[in-house]
Amino acid sequence: SNSIDNTTSSENNHPSLILTQQGVAAIRANLGSIPIFDKTLAATQKEVDLEIEKGFDVPTPKDYSGGYTHETHKKNYVLMQKAGALYQILDDEKYAKFVKDMLFDYAKKYPTWPIHPKPRSYARGRVFWQCLNDSNWLVYTSQAYDCIYNYLTEEERSTLETDLFRPFADHISKESPQFFNRVHNHATWGNAAVGMMALAMDDAELLDRALNGVKVENFDPNEKDNDGGYIRKDGQKIGFFANVNEPFSPDGYFTEGPYYQRYASYPFLIFAQALQNKQPEQKVFEYKDGVLLKSVNALLNLSDVDGDFFLLNDAQKGMSYYNSSLISTVDIGYHFGGNNPGLLSIAKKQGEVTLDDAGLAVALGIKAGKEEPFVKKSIELSDGADGDEGAVGILRSDDLELVYKYTAHGLSHGHFDKLSFALFEDGDEIVQDYGMSRFVNIEQKGGGNYLKENKTWSKQTIAHNTITQNEKSQFKGKYDIGSKFHSNTYVFSSDNENVQVASAKEENAYPGTKLHRTMVTIKDEDYRNPYILDIMRVSSEKSNQYDLPLYYLGHIMQTNFEYNKLSTPQILGKSDGYQHLYKEASALANGENIKLTWLLNNKFYSYSAITSTNDEIILGRIGANDPAYNLRNEPTLILRKKNAKDALFVSIIESHGTYSPVTELAEDAYSNVKLLEVVYNSEKYTAVKLVMNTNTAKVFIISNLDNSSETAHKLEINNKEYAWKGSFILTEIK
Amino acid sequence: SNSIDNTTSSENNHPSLILTQQGVAAIRANLGSIPIFDKTLAATQKEVDLEIEKGFDVPTPKDYSGGYTHETHKKNYVLMQKAGALYQILDDEKYAKFVKDMLFDYAKKYPTWPIHPKPRSYARGRVFWQCLNDSNWLVYTSQAYDCIYNYLTEEERSTLETDLFRPFADHISKESPQFFNRVHNHATWGNAAVGMMALAMDDAELLDRALNGVKVENFDPNEKDNDGGYIRKDGQKIGFFANVNEPFSPDGYFTEGPYYQRYASYPFLIFAQALQNKQPEQKVFEYKDGVLLKSVNALLNLSDVDGDFFLLNDAQKGMSYYNSSLISTVDIGYHFGGNNPGLLSIAKKQGEVTLDDAGLAVALGIKAGKEEPFVKKSIELSDGADGDEGAVGILRSDDLELVYKYTAHGLSHGHFDKLSFALFEDGDEIVQDYGMSRFVNIEQKGGGNYLKENKTWSKQTIAHNTITQNEKSQFKGKYDIGSKFHSNTYVFSSDNENVQVASAKEENAYPGTKLHRTMVTIKDEDYRNPYILDIMRVSSEKSNQYDLPLYYLGHIMQTNFEYNKLSTPQILGKSDGYQHLYKEASALANGENIKLTWLLNNKFYSYSAITSTNDEIILGRIGANDPAYNLRNEPTLILRKKNAKDALFVSIIESHGTYSPVTELAEDAYSNVKLLEVVYNSEKYTAVKLVMNTNTAKVFIISNLDNSSETAHKLEINNKEYAWKGSFILTEIK
Ligand SMILES: [Ca+2]
Ligand SMILES: [Ca+2]
Ligand SMILES: [Ca+2]
Ligand SMILES: [Mg+2]
Ligand SMILES: [Mg+2]
Ligand SMILES: [Mg+2]
Ligand SMILES: [Mg+2]
The missing domain is CATH 1.50.10.100 (Chondroitin AC/alginate lyase)
Known part of the structure; x- marks a missing residue:
């Protein structure tokens, strides 16, 4: 026998997946006195009762998502899971009967269904167009089966297990190793599906398959899925535990x-x-x-x-x-x-x-x-199975949340966005990450699937608030290359709530070019909100063009520089996402600070940046080469440095004021930053001076090579000596 | 004496403007037991106490709005008004003293202040750059004076009245008749200011001036204000009552x-x-x-x-x-x-x-x-002093609010938008009126004043959801012409909540062309929301081009027609607002219904319209010729009929579905309209057939010449006879 405990499947250990016998007893004892549970139960009961009254359908598989057969099978497994729980909790056999009837309908039909007719998936299911959805079905249905296990006769169980559950589990595992034997969210669903049904049926062999994968003789390490992700690396562990181990x-x-x-x-x-x-x-x-x-x-x-x-x-x-x-x-x-x-x-x-x-x-x-x-609170979350493949740094300061990304690639869903960031205030995105180009389950938009703009725009480097070199995406925009590398944490320090620092380096995105970005949240008692200091240091072996966009959201209120607005927008470039950007206006920097103030959700924001003479400032908008209106027409400011080997981009982002359309009062509508200045920049140190409109001045210094928090540093800048311990210092100067 | 009651000013009748002696007694008796009043009082007291502590300033006038002297004088009058009320309610002399001290500071300085140095206004004040703000000051200060009247000695009152209040009132009235003798919101403030101070001082002559205007020998009927509005028509009544009579x-x-x-x-x-x-x-x-x-x-x-x-x-x-x-x-x-x-x-x-x-x-x-x-509820609000100059029709049906404008011009703030509409759902604008081009009190945007785009874009006809003929605004875009005319109500019927109708005619906007638009909200039990039927009937003596825009807000999900998206947007036209529109894409109609579905705030909307072969469909966006980013880059769909004498624009707007980014479910994402068809159109009647996707069909018929609700009509369409009473009918057909 396959049974886990080497006895026949026992009625004594059901339910035992998400509900246990002790749990059911405790739930029944508390019903009516646990409001949030009682409310959920009542809503679930109402929903399921209505569906029992309407009756169910088990249609022959035919459609992609959005279509009738897809949505009906999806509804069915959710209903079975709920009805199973209701049976246990309410002890009302009508729920068990509902699950049983539906399962027997499936058991009758499933053996007659061939592979799903829709061809799009690299791993087609039998109920749905992809094994992923078949796995969803089994994850839910195993819970339902566990709940009504004791309600069924041994013969009924035998029918269901033989005609439905085992062939079902086999299809998504043994018969679909390209799906099941991965380290990928698809495989996680597959492993969990087989594993849960194994536990429900007390099937040791199936459980082993779930935990450790299917043994397959030959596999092709170059095989890819629909999204272009690799199926499996050579020597890679598989099964549930491998899926826990690697991506987390x-x-x-x-x-x-x-x-x-x-x-x-x-x-x-x-x-x-x-x-x-x-x-x-x-x-x-x-x-x-x-x-x-x-x-x-x-x-x-x-x-x-x-x-x-x-x-x-x-x-x-x-x-x-x-x-x-x-x-x-x-x-x-x-x-x-x-x-x-x-x-x-x-x-x-x-x-x-x-x-x-x-x-x-x-x-x-x-x-x-x-x-x-x-x-x-502020937190750094490491990436990589061993935690050594970069991280996401989140700096939280009052109402601001800065999300700074210096991770590994992120498998097939990764973007070429090393050292990019996004900024939120009060839960609203102020400087955005575009997200994906997809309207999930909105059939009118490419069937609700990934749109081609996801690849041509959303994943590209220029779509992000980070450096694009020579109008080419990081890692040549190639998943195979990007997947081999990761950025590295340099400093993450959030102990002092007045000066929090996240600093990271990326040295592989553009071979021969090193990127080092340091983002700092500074709380200054003179102002209502903290502000963000951003230092992006680029060092290269040869001359390049560097573009650093700021995807601010909102309406331009003012700039301190004169720009030339084009009479009609021009397309910014040819490839790597540039073909989706319109250039609306541009300006040449004169070497002084530039400033952009914008309004979003009735708040005033400003971006102040150091420039070099002849830096180009491009005011752009997303939306070119978008024949089906798939993109959102949102703005950007790109600071462009041409023919530069080394470059230093330094800016401050502030949330400084508010507007009310009801009182029509604008408060603190102007930036508080008077002057930003690089006062020192060498291989070893970078120092920036911040003068605010109160005329207080601060200097922020970062040690570029030594990130130890213990090292003592000494540096003379403009005849003044700075001495400190650790990788950075922010200090007020007279 | 000037005293109203022909006695000397009496202390017995103070306060008596907004607070009365009986009122004060009642307030004091109820304090502590009237939460909303107590809360307001506490907040006011806290605010005023803080200001008393800080001390006040009465600076020499110098700035426009936003500047220090402007904002300080504004703060002063608000504070005096509040302190006056606090004195009466709390019976605490510190508040009276605060008002008194500030008033005496004004009384000392005001006589020394010449006309305000800033030249922009057609009627400059002495404290502010325009008499309007001086009037604001007096409206508030008169209340403060009334409240502390009894706290002052007769001599103190005499000083204030002689040195400050009378010269102040004289400046905004006798010395500024171009401001005071108008029918305009400016004059209303002036009249109220002088009138309230007259009541506070018991000055019959001043009160008469407020109520009936200043007698002036010669005035120029062609004189205009800063916004281009006429100062005064010949023979026009003036003063407060005239200001109540005319605009309302x-x-x-x-x-x-x-x-x-x-x-x-x-x-x-x-x-x-x-x-x-x-x-x-x-x-x-x-x-x-x-x-x-x-x-x-x-x-x-x-x-x-x-x-x-x-x-x-x-x-x-x-x-x-x-x-x-x-x-x-x-x-x-x-x-x-x-x-x-x-x-x-x-x-x-x-x-x-x-x-x-x-x-x-x-x-x-x-x-x-x-x-x-x-x-x-649904309501029609007539325009014009006698209520015979058109109206605004508001149809409310479930969560939808349709605002249909067929008014007079609206004085100097009017737009050339006869028969335009806007649509709201749940308080959000779905089909928008652009509003004005101004960021009130946001100094960075043109000092917070009207921007030039207000005239070149916002007021123009093409900026609105109504007909533009031959790319020229209604009334040639001229205020002088537009002010002479108004649209006319044809039908307003809201008794039957399932079929509400607002229908109006405009026959002067384009000489030789008659516009008749009928908007209908229809509740159909088959669908979750009501929908809007829109019939715009155009009849002209000669051939023209007619453009009817739909300023939908949101993101295009799908169209049922193929459009050609331009690689870069083109400017749509040369003048009358067209110079501010980009053409992004266009299509030629094949005579079948066109449909546009868009998503806004996670709701799906559709526009379905009847077309004739070769009608042009333009997908556009606001924002051309906008050198300072003053405009919002929002979309439009323009349906264009060329070389047409008569034309009929018929469409339906639906709110049919919802999306949740949390559940990622799209419900009812598709339009319910299967076919719209004109089944009859003559001088006398227009009939439209609506076939829904449930295959139910309805016919809506409107009598184009007889709007009586009593007339019996009979009409044969496609061998079927329709008989009804009143100007319209909506009936289901088999
Ligand atoms: Ca990893
Ligand atoms: Ca949020
Ligand atoms: Ca609203
Ligand atoms: Mg990204
Ligand atoms: Mg991204
Ligand atoms: Mg208007
Ligand atoms: Mg308007």
């Missing part, structure tokens, strides 16, 4: 970024929960020093004050911790991760819990008043 | 539109309140059948569900009934207008009341739980 850094950062972590976190955590409940000896939550639980904290820290995820790599704006997969994430994180009271406040905002043991724990925690705010 | 229609609509009504309503109502308190025999609130009180209701009805005013004529977006002048408007409207409980709910949202008798009445009403929702 020791800090719990998921290399594809928060948008995909949000999606992936459901199978990771739901399967971990099931494994913990059924086989606690696997110690899944202790794996890699508890990385799955750390990932919950990391993911929540990758959201702005409203809970919207930062845009890193492919990501759609507006995705947030209100997404349903985050309900599980938060509840499981709370239940298995030591009952962090901060998670209760997020669960409360979500207004919903999972209908299982974890959801009960959260509901009881809230009921007991244990809730505390989930405080997000 | 019998429905209380203010011809300049809600943005300026909001501004003007303060002097109208604050002076009316003072006049009512002091000279009830004037029956000011009964004047013109109670038009001042009706204006409160009209103004509130000209706001969307959030309280933001609709954009009619010059108007800045975001102005709302939260503006401070609306606090008085609502409180006075409640106190003197029969205690409408709906106003209490608005006062409650405002969270603030005036510190006077009216504010007390509101606070007591709220305390007594009398509050009811302020329900805004």
